[in-house]
Amino acid sequence: MKAIVYTEYGSPDVLHMGEVAKPIPKENEVLVKVHATTVSYGSLAARTFGKMPPHEFNMPFLFWFGARIAFGWNKPKNPILGIEFSGVVEAVGQAVTTYKPGEAVFGYRGQGMACFAEYVTMPADGLLAHKPDTVSHAEAATIPYGALTALTLLRRLNLQPGQKVLIHGASGAIGSFMVQIAKQMGAEVTGTCGTRRMDFVKALGADRVIDYSREDFTQHSTKYDLIIDVLGRSSFNQCKRVLTPKGIYFPVSFKFTEVRQMLWTSRFGGQKVFLGLSDEKPADMQTLKSMIEAGTLKGYVDRTFPLEQVVEAHRYYESGQRSGNVILTVA
Ligand SMILES: NC(=O)c1ccc[n+]([C@@H]2O[C@H](COP(=O)([O-])OP(=O)(O)OC[C@H]3O[C@@H](n4cnc5c(N)ncnc54)[C@H](OP(=O)(O)O)[C@@H]3O)[C@@H](O)[C@H]2O)c1
The missing domain is CATH 3.40.50.720 (NAD(P)-binding Rossmann-like Domain)
Structure with missing residues (x-):
C-alpha cells in the first residue's frame, strides 16, 4: 500500500511517498481504509523530535527523555506519522462482532501513529467508533486527539x-x-x-x-x-x-x-x-460520537491536501496561518 514514510528527523522534506506492506488485522482488530487524517502537534513533534532539545519541548526533561526513546533516539522507530483518522472498515478479524466491512469509523492511534497511509488496523475495542453520518470524513478525522484530550482533562x-x-x-x-x-x-x-x-x-x-x-x-x-x-x-x-x-x-x-x-x-x-495527563478510554470515543450527533461538538477543517502533498501540508501547518485543522485526504 501507499504511505508517507520518513527515515530521518527534520523539515517537512524528510516526508515522502513510499510502498509498505498492507497491515493484516489480528483476530480482535479491524482493517480501515483511511479517507482522512490530520497534520497535528503529535505528527510535527514526531517528525522533528531528534532535533528538539529538551528546553524546546513543552514538558519536563523526563518526559522529553521518555519521548526520545519512544520515538527513536537517532532516527524514527515508526516510519509512518499520523495520529488520528476517519475511514471505512475494509475487513475485520474473526473475533470482531462490533464492526462490519463497509461501515464508516473514526479513531485515535496516538503514539502508535501510522495514519498517513492507505490502511490502518485498530483493536475493535480500542479508541474507535462509528462515524456519525452527519459529518464528513475530513471533519471526523479532526476530532479524536483534540477532543479526547480536552474531554479527559476537563472531566478531572x-x-x-x-x-x-x-x-x-x-x-x-x-x-x-x-x-x-x-x-x-x-x-x-x-x-x-x-x-x-x-x-x-x-x-x-x-x-x-x-x-x-x-x-x-x-x-x-x-x-x-x-x-x-x-x-x-x-x-x-x-x-x-x-x-x-x-x-x-x-x-x-x-x-x-x-x-x-x-x-x-x-x-x-x-x-x-493542577497538572494532569489525558487518559482517554474507548468509552470516550462513544461520548464524542454522541456529542457530534447531538450537534454539541464540531471539528473545523481549515485546508485539505491530498496525501501526496504532505510536504506542503506540513509547511502550511507550520506557517501559523490555519484556523482549524489541516487535513490529508487519502482515498
Ligand atoms: N497534558 C496532556 O496530557 C497533554 C496531551 C496532549 C498534548 N499536550 C500538550 O499540548 C500542546 C499541544 O497543544 P495543541 O495540540 O492544542 O497545539 P496547537 O494546535 O498547536 O495549538 C496551540 C495553541 O496555542 C496558541 N499559542 C501559540 N503561541 C502562543 C503564545 N505565545 N502564547 C499563548 N498561546 C499561544 C495557539 O494560538 P494561535 O495559533 O491562534 O496563535 C493555539 O491556540 C503540546 O505542548 C503538548 O505537549 C498535553
Whole structure:
C-alpha cells in the first residue's frame, strides 16, 4: 500500500511517498481504509523530535527523555506519522462482532501513529467508533486527539455551571474542543488566540475572545475560577492576580517548576496549580460520537491536501496561518 514514510528527523522534506506492506488485522482488530487524517502537534513533534532539545519541548526533561526513546533516539522507530483518522472498515478479524466491512469509523492511534497511509488496523475495542453520518470524513478525522484530550482533562477539573474559565490557546487542537466542552458544561468561557483566529474562537462559542499578541489577560481586572494554558506560555505567579481566591491554574504543558508548585499549593486551601495527563478510554470515543450527533461538538477543517502533498501540508501547518485543522485526504 501507499504511505508517507520518513527515515530521518527534520523539515517537512524528510516526508515522502513510499510502498509498505498492507497491515493484516489480528483476530480482535479491524482493517480501515483511511479517507482522512490530520497534520497535528503529535505528527510535527514526531517528525522533528531528534532535533528538539529538551528546553524546546513543552514538558519536563523526563518526559522529553521518555519521548526520545519512544520515538527513536537517532532516527524514527515508526516510519509512518499520523495520529488520528476517519475511514471505512475494509475487513475485520474473526473475533470482531462490533464492526462490519463497509461501515464508516473514526479513531485515535496516538503514539502508535501510522495514519498517513492507505490502511490502518485498530483493536475493535480500542479508541474507535462509528462515524456519525452527519459529518464528513475530513471533519471526523479532526476530532479524536483534540477532543479526547480536552474531554479527559476537563472531566478531572470538576467544572461547575457558571464558573469563569479562561483558555489560553483556544484556537488550537486541544483548546478549540476545550471551548466547546467547557461551554457545554455551563462555564462562562474566555479564549485567547492570535489575531487571525479571533473570529474562529468566537465561532466555537467563546463568550469573550482576547488576542494574546495584543493584550495580556493577566493585567485585566476579570478574575477566573480556572485558567487553562495549553502551551504553558504563562506562569502561576503571573496568573495569581486574575484567579479567584480558590482558583485553579492548569498548564496543559508544563515544566518541573509547575510540578513543584502543584505539590506546594496542594498543602493549602487557596489558589492551586493542577497538572494532569489525558487518559482517554474507548468509552470516550462513544461520548464524542454522541456529542457530534447531538450537534454539541464540531471539528473545523481549515485546508485539505491530498496525501501526496504532505510536504506542503506540513509547511502550511507550520506557517501559523490555519484556523482549524489541516487535513490529508487519502482515498
Ligand atoms: N497534558 C496532556 O496530557 C497533554 C496531551 C496532549 C498534548 N499536550 C500538550 O499540548 C500542546 C499541544 O497543544 P495543541 O495540540 O492544542 O497545539 P496547537 O494546535 O498547536 O495549538 C496551540 C495553541 O496555542 C496558541 N499559542 C501559540 N503561541 C502562543 C503564545 N505565545 N502564547 C499563548 N498561546 C499561544 C495557539 O494560538 P494561535 O495559533 O491562534 O496563535 C493555539 O491556540 C503540546 O505542548 C503538548 O505537549 C498535553
